[in-house]
Amino acid sequence: MSQPPSATTDTWMLWEVFIRPGAGLEHKHCGSVHAADAEQALHLAREVYTRRQEGDSIWVVPSAAITASAPVAKGEMFEPAADKIYRHPTFYQLPDAVDHM
Amino acid sequence: MQSPHLVYITRLADTALIHGQRLSEWCGHAPILEEDLSMANTALDHIGQARMLYTHLGQLDGSGHGEDHYAYWRDADQFRNLVLVELPNTPPAAATASQPRDFAVTMVRQWLMGSLMTLWWQALTQSSDATLAAIAAKSVKEARFHRQHARQWLVRLGDGTDVSHARAQAAVDALWPYTQEIFTTDAVERAVSDQGIGVAPSEFKQAWLDDVQNALAEATLQQPPEAALPCDGKNGRHSEHLSYLLTEMQSVARAHPEGVW
Numbered sequence: 001m002s003q004p005p006s007a008t009t010d011t012w013m014l015w016e017v018f019i020r021p022g023a024g025l026e027h028k029h030c031g032s033v034h035a036a037d038a039e040q041a042l043h044l045a046r047e048v049y050t051r052r053q054e055g056d057s058i059w060v061v062p063s064a065a066i067t068a069s070a071p072v073a074k075g076e077m078f079e080p081a082a083d084k085i086y087r088h089p090t091f092y093q094l095p096d097a098v099d100h101m
Numbered sequence: 102m103q104s105p106h107l108v109y110i111t112r113l114a115d116t117a118l119i120h121g122q123r124l125s126e127w128c129g130h131a132p133i134l135e136e137d138l139s140m141a142n143t144a145l146d147h148i149g150q151a152r153m154l155y156t157h158l159g160q161l162d163g164s165g166h167g168e169d170h171y172a173y174w175r176d177a178d179q180f181r182n183l184v185l186v187e188l189p190n191t192p193p194a195a196a197t198a199s200q201p202r203d204f205a206v207t208m209v210r211q212w213l214m215g216s217l218m219t220l221w222w223q224a225l226t227q228s229s230d231a232t233l234a235a236i237a238a239k240s241v242k243e244a245r246f247h248r249q250h251a252r253q254w255l256v257r258l259g260d261g262t263d264v265s266h267a268r269a270q271a272a273v274d275a276l277w278p279y280t281q282e283i284f285t286t287d288a289v290e291r292a293v294s295d296q297g298i299g300v301a302p303s304e305f306k307q308a309w310l311d312d313v314q315n316a317l318a319e320a321t322l323q324q325p326p327e328a329a330l331p332c333d334g335k336n337g338r339h340s341e342h343l344s345y346l347l348t349e350m351q352s353v354a355r356a357h358p359e360g361v362w
Contacts, residue, residue: 012133033135036257043250047139 014063015041017048019055027059035060105292107162108181109299110233111171112289112335114154115182118172119343120214121147122350124207126190132204139250143211146243153236173354177344184334185210185279187343192268193275205268208254209276215248216312217283220305229297252316259320266321273322278330287336 012034018027030049035041041060050058069077081087103111125144131137155168164170188210190202222244225237258269286303293299302309317324332338354360 034133035135040253040257043246043253044135044139046246047142048135051138051142 012036013041015045015060016063016066017041017045018059018061019045019049020057020059021055023056027057030054032063033060038062103162105289106230106296106298107158108289109293110154110158110161112181112183114151114158114171115180116186117147117154118151119180119182119346120186121145121151122346123186123188123190124211127202127207130202140207143247143250146240146247150236150240150243153239154233157232157236169354173351177339177347178337180339180343180347181335181337182339182343183279183282184332184340184343185276185282186214187334187340187346188276188279189342193271203268203272205258205265206272206275208251208258209269209272211247211251212255212316213276213280213313215244215251216316217302217309218244219248220308220312221300221302224300224305227297228299230299233298255316255322256320259317259322269320270322273317274325277325278328279332281327281330282332282334285333289335 013036014032015035015038016032017030019030020027033041033044033048035044038060042058045058045060049055121144124140124147127137127140128144129137131140151172152168155166155171158171159166159168188206190207191200192203192206219241222237222241226234226241228234228237255269258265260266261269284303284306286301290299290301290303294301294304314324332340334340334343
């Protein structure tokens, strides 16, 4: 902030932050923080992303540990699933007792 | 002459407020965005504690005063905070408070106070003053995080580069003498302790020293020798820095009395 970003943020690792909104729910990605190590990342994630009671559990993961699919590979990665509607479990007759499936 | 109960609450409240106000000077100036948010959050925790204590005070002393009365309409000699929290964030040798802030000075103070307040609030959860006990139960959770966060920084700075080590050690050397005031027990503390309302910090001095020494060792920092420094903020005798801090903090309220927004 008061220093140019290159002086600090370049040397601090980037961490992805996952917050669980409550017991029984899943952790969801909510953003990232810069921190020198995991413990500090956890603290700063708490300060940046849970100030308004967003959750009760935090995961931090080094951004570098994430292997992401390439945007240019969208065609071969995801489009083949578009015409496979039979993969959706919507063709079954459910017993009346099973309301919410 | 106010009762020991009122003086004791005033000391806690003023220490929380002045600590929060001093720390809030970092807002917008911390080394990175994440830490900037963290320091502002911590400052607001302290100010929140002060608000609860002032509200309690206004009921206890029968005046019906709201929190603003205590924060904005008293002068320096009426404040009962520890001198440690009013000291500027500038490097120890700075001639004026207008020099650039020193992150090491702030973080060493955060550590000394974080360790202290964790023990103090923990003890106050047993207070016979039910409101104070409830404020303590809420505040001790905040203090535990403040302590942890400051401890991380103390170790990082002390056991970091030559520059960060030297600055952290200079900050420890400069602030250490001001911790003496904390453990000087007086009649007010003895009285509230006898009545089960409060606790004298001298009762947990050893636990504080153990905690602080453990962290200093991990941070490869030296504990300075005991040095006599007569300072007595808890009886209203302050450094010259408090009135400047108050002038800024109180300026809007005093320029626009009863103003609302």
